[in-house]
Amino acid sequence: MAFDPTTVRAEFPILAQSVNGRPLVYLDDAATTEKPRAVLDASRRYYEEINANIHRGTHHLARAATAAHEAARETVARHLNAAESAEVIFTAGTTDSINLVAAILTLAPGDEVLISALEHHSNIVPWQMLCERSGASLKVIPCHDDGTLDQNAFHALLSERTRLTAFTWISNAFGTVNPVREMIAAAKAAGSLVLVDAAQAIPHLAIDVQALGADFVAFSGHKVYAPTGIGVLWGKRAVLDALPPWRGGGEMIKEVTFEKTTYNELPFKYEAGTPNIEGAIALAAALDFVHGIGLEAIAVHEDKLIRRAAEGLSALDGVHLFGPSGRAGALSFGIRGVHHYDLGTLIDQMGVAVRTGHHCCQPLMARFGITGTTRASFAVYNTEAEVDALVAAVGKAVAMLR
Amino acid sequence: MSIADKQQEVLEELSFFPDWQERYEYVIGLGRKLPPMADALKTADRLIKGCQSQVWLDATVENGAVRFAADSDSVITKGMIALFVRVLDGETPDAILSADLSFIDRTGLKEHLAPTRANALNLMATQMKQRALELGTA
Numbered sequence: 001m002a003f004d005p006t007t008v009r010a011e012f013p014i015l016a017q018s019v020n021g022r023p024l025v026y027l028d029d030a031a032t033t034e035k036p037r038a039v040l041d042a043s044r045r046y047y048e049e050i051n052a053n054i055h056r057g058t059h060h061l062a063r064a065a066t067a068a069h070e071a072a073r074e075t076v077a078r079h080l081n082a083a084e085s086a087e088v089i090f091t092a093g094t095t096d097s098i099n100l101v102a103a104i105l106t107l108a109p110g111d112e113v114l115i116s117a118l119e120h121h122s123n124i125v126p127w128q129m130l131c132e133r134s135g136a137s138l139k140v141i142p143c144h145d146d147g148t149l150d151q152n153a154f155h156a157l158l159s160e161r162t163r164l165t166a167f168t169w170i171s172n173a174f175g176t177v178n179p180v181r182e183m184i185a186a187a188k189a190a191g192s193l194v195l196v197d198a199a200q201a202i203p204h205l206a207i208d209v210q211a212l213g214a215d216f217v218a219f220s221g222h223k224v225y226a227p228t229g230i231g232v233l234w235g236k237r238a239v240l241d242a243l244p245p246w247r248g249g250g251e252m253i254k255e256v257t258f259e260k261t262t263y264n265e266l267p268f269k270y271e272a273g274t275p276n277i278e279g280a281i282a283l284a285a286a287l288d289f290v291h292g293i294g295l296e297a298i299a300v301h302e303d304k305l306i307r308r309a310a311e312g313l314s315a316l317d318g319v320h321l322f323g324p325s326g327r328a329g330a331l332s333f334g335i336r337g338v339h340h341y342d343l344g345t346l347i348d349q350m351g352v353a354v355r356t357g358h359h360c361c362q363p364l365m366a367r368f369g370i371t372g373t374t375r376a377s378f379a380v381y382n383t384e385a386e387v388d389a390l391v392a393a394v395g396k397a398v399a400m401l402r
Numbered sequence: 403m404s405i406a407d408k409q410q411e412v413l414e415e416l417s418f419f420p421d422w423q424e425r426y427e428y429v430i431g432l433g434r435k436l437p438p439m440a441d442a443l444k445t446a447d448r449l450i451k452g453c454q455s456q457v458w459l460d461a462t463v464e465n466g467a468v469r470f471a472a473d474s475d476s477v478i479t480k481g482m483i484a485l486f487v488r489v490l491d492g493e494t495p496d497a498i499l500s501a502d503l504s505f506i507d508r509t510g511l512k513e514h515l516a517p518t519r520a521n522a523l524n525l526m527a528t529q530m531k532q533r534a535l536e537l538g539t540a
Contacts, residue, residue: 020422339476341454349422357454371456371475400427401477
């Protein structure tokens with residue numbers, strides 16, 4: 001079912017503004033998405049109507065807040081097709097989720113963690129820290145010139161030493177969509193635990209964690225129209241039950257004495273302290289918003305935009321597009337003789353917001369011998385007219401810079 | 403001409419360009435005119451690594467005056483550097499250390515000094531003063 005982007009757009013108050021005297025063209029959605037009224041209202045209603053600390057009060061508000069928070073967990077679980085909502089752990093975001101997993105795993109010298117060349121720093125550094133702590137080594141699946149992963153090298157790197165394999169579903173830098181099902185199956189067959197970074201996938205693709213077969217899936221709310229500071233770690237119960245708790249504090253305990261503490265069950269075992277209650281509720285509102293439009297319809301719309309941008313930009317002299325043609329979410333490009341920072345600065349003057357630089361993927365940039373790219377990324381509210389505005393602005397900026 | 407006078411001159415020149423496009427074309431022009439630094443000088447100790455662009459800064463002292471040479475991979479950054487170099491080059495270490503560089507706020511190009519992550523220009527302004535301090539006490 002197609003939708004009318006103009007109607008959807010009207011749900012996002014922030015998009016109505018002008019920047020430098022021009023209508024805002026926001027194409028930095030892979031960094032963070034703007035928020036629809038339904039999400040803003042959910043945050044506001046929480047504080048106006050039911051704010052209280054959860055899971056402990058005997059009073060009316062505490063019950064209402066707890067119920068809304070746990071209903072949000074159910075919404076996320078349904079969205080992910082999780083076997084049970086207890087497998088949904090609320091975190092601060094993707095980075096927090098990955099750090100949680102890195103903190104609870106115990107590795108030893110000789111063990112290996114396998115990641116990919118496409119990873120964001122948040123899916124590199126926590127594993128490096130784990131390796132430093134444990135004496136395990138970090139291995140990297142290389143990528144081809146078109147920004148896809150070298151699957152042969154991946155299979156060659158998998159061994160009985162591979163204890164954890166972590167890779168992104170969609171590259172934030174290039175928009176590459178990894179063949180995650182096949183990769184998960186191969187890593188599982190090698191006996192490895194698997195974590196999928198779904199930060200970029202969550203706004204663009206349907207995620208069915210049971211069909212996927214990974215052990216962990218991490219994502220951030222703010223990439224899918226929810227506020228910052230809320231995210232999810234989905235983990236298989238059998239795996240999480242066998243792993244130790246992480247942060248200690250309230251909520252994550254069953255019973256505390258000075259001699260010994262027993263820990264709470266999932267998901268509370270990993271949710272020490274008062275959580276981001278409003279964030280969880282707003283995340284559920286965001287997922288409901290996405291379902292109201294339909295993920296498939298959104299994917300079709302974004303695909304149309306990304307192809308139009310690829311076509312328009314390729315027609316400009318000296319433009320090089322990174323990544324394979326079947327991109328999702330983001331389109332990264334470089335222009336001969338033009339520094340990405342100069343380009344981003346000038347098109348910002350024309351009201352166009354894109355991301356320039358290394359996209360927190362310095363090893364990937366080094367692999368391609370570049371210091372950065374210009375990245376346009378797309379969401380449900382972007383329009384073909386905005387894509388055309390991007391292409392026109394880039395053309396004008398290049399003329400100024402050449 | 404004092405540093406303050408040179409800053410005033412820069413601001414007056416920029417005031418001829420009320421439109422963003424002309425202002426940036428002027429800065430891009432300045433970037434192009436600033437002589438490129440010899441590759442041999444582009445060493446790690448002269449590199450100021452920003453989040454977006456890289457800047458190389460060299461400072462020497464000649465007859466008590468600090469001579470700056472600088473370069474960047476971004477032409478707009480380089481143009482902004484040219485403004486700093488124009489204002490501070492040839493001044494004594496003391497004059498550089500006491501210079502008020504807030505004139506940049508009034509150029510209409512202020513976004514380049516926004517407190518973003520490791521902004522190369524902010525780092526450069528600090529680094530020019532740092533180099534002047536080292537050369538003054540050497």
